[in-house]
Amino acid sequence: MFWSKDDIVERLSKIPRTLEDISIEIFEGVPPATDLVFKANLSKEHCTDATSGCRNPQTNVSVEQISIEKELMYPFMDGSVSNEFTVDSAQYRFMLPYEILGYNIKKEYRLIQPDEFKAKFPVAYELLMEAKQNPETGEQGIDSAECYRLEDESFLQYIKTPKIIVTNNYRLHASYDMSGKHVFADGIGVVLGDPTLYHYITAVLNSSIARVLPEIWNREKMQSSKHLSSKMLKRFPIAFPKNQATETIISTICRYLIYLNRQKLTAKEYSIPGYQNLIDFYKRIADLLIIDTYITNDLDPKLLEILAENITASGEEFEYSDDINLLIGLQEIKKNILESSSFRKCRFNNEFTNILATLKNNGAW
Known part of the structure; x- marks a missing residue:
């Protein structure tokens, strides 16, 4: 079938599970003023x-x-931070x-x-x-x-609890805060009931799927202003892969991207060429898997096998490391995937290609 923008929005609107269903609390950030x-x-x-x-x-x-x-x-x-997958604290600290x-x-x-x-x-x-x-x-x-x-003290219940913070400067941006200490302005904090889901949900909120969500808000008359509200974010549809292996791959890529974004400011020091290309590569792989999870569920099995073989995580909280060897290792993983003989034989069916094109033409890719 030919997938139009309306088809995609309708499909996502009918997903019964939402972010509200899997969260303990969704609360608005504390404005700095x-x-x-x-x-x-x-x-x-x-x-x-x-x-x-x-x-x-x-x-x-x-x-x-x-x-x-x-x-x-x-x-x-503050809400001016636009990098996905990134948690950067400012020099000032709130005293509570x-x-x-x-x-x-x-x-x-x-x-x-x-x-x-x-x-x-x-x-x-x-x-x-x-x-x-x-x-x-x-x-x-x-x-x-x-x-x-504070006018709204609900977030104090979750100090030292991991959070996802979502801002919407130009589109949704989500960062996973492992320490749980950050209080974000002009954004919405999300605390999940299952701590193992943080990386997967962060990846989803940064994917092309998230860019379609404003259409759902508009159709359901939830878009009262350009600023994100907890009511709007609660409506975000949540879909999980049919197999745990795919979910693990997506979560691991999210951890890669947290690490890569943290290293981005010092990339020039390392003189590593194609740094942004490395970030774009992992974002694209995660995006393909998330779109397949939400809409098609029929990616080439060979692609999933190649990714499962190469995309692995070693060490706890490695995404917060400053070890340059990890950066080199992520380059090697990318190289191994692209140079795999099976990877070159992977094919997308016409339906999947059409969905990608539709999202891209509507500014969502």
């Missing part, structure tokens, strides 16, 4: 000697000695006066009241006072916990 969240940078003002830890010169309290003072400070990424009560998937927490906050965490309190200072009156006091209470 809010007066209820404060930014500070401990390292510049209070870290005089990295070997001895951060020390406040007035209170003579070492931050290293009070571990929760660092726990109060979480990295921030709370404590964690439980460490299950769904975290329990409580906000720390001002007097207790000042007594237990003097360094963090002083920095908060500096950020809170009113330039007109000089007033620095905190009268109530409301002074630093």
Whole structure:
């Protein structure tokens, strides 16, 4: 059959399972302009000697000695970041006066009241006072916990829980945050019920399939503005491969891409040619597998065999490594796939080729 854009959108709209079905929580990010969240940078003002830890010169309290003072400070990424698969924290950190009560998937927490906050965490309190200072009156006091209470505190339940952050500057961009510490502005955070699904879902949200989602929003009258909302993201259709091997390949490629994007800024140092081509290659392979999962389910079996043989992951959390040998290894994997005699014999059927062309002609490839 000939697949039109409408055919593809209709097919995706009928997928019964959605991101909401597999998530514990989908919450909106914290906007950087809010007066209820404060930014500070401990390292510049209070870290005089990295070997001895951060020390406040007035209170003579070492931050290293009070571990929760660092726990109060979480990295921030704003919505201007456009790289897929990438988590880059800015130099500023949000200061959130709370404590964690439980460490299950769904975290329990409580906000720390001002007097207790000042007594237990003097360094963090002083920095908060500096950020809170009113330039007109000089007033620095905190009268109530409301002074630093966040309007929507739901994300505090998931501190230290892995997250996927999705922004939509030009199209959807999804980054997987392994540490679970990032709070993102102008985006939506997603916490999944099954921790093993993070890489697969991140890959899907960065695929061509995700670019069709705005059409679904428009047809269902969910697109109220150009900004992404949790309601819109909850509607994202989720489909999983029929076999676990394909899902593992897609998840592993996502881990490759996290590593490659982290290394992208230092690629010139390594003088490795065709760096972007390497990223594009793995993105294209993942995209083919995801489109097949969502729409056709009939890729050439030889292609799946070649990918399963070559695309493997060794070592835990290797995607956060700075080892140059991993970069060289990913080049070798690409070379082995392309030079395989069976790979050259792989064929796409006419239906699959038509779908690719339709997505491309509609700006989705």
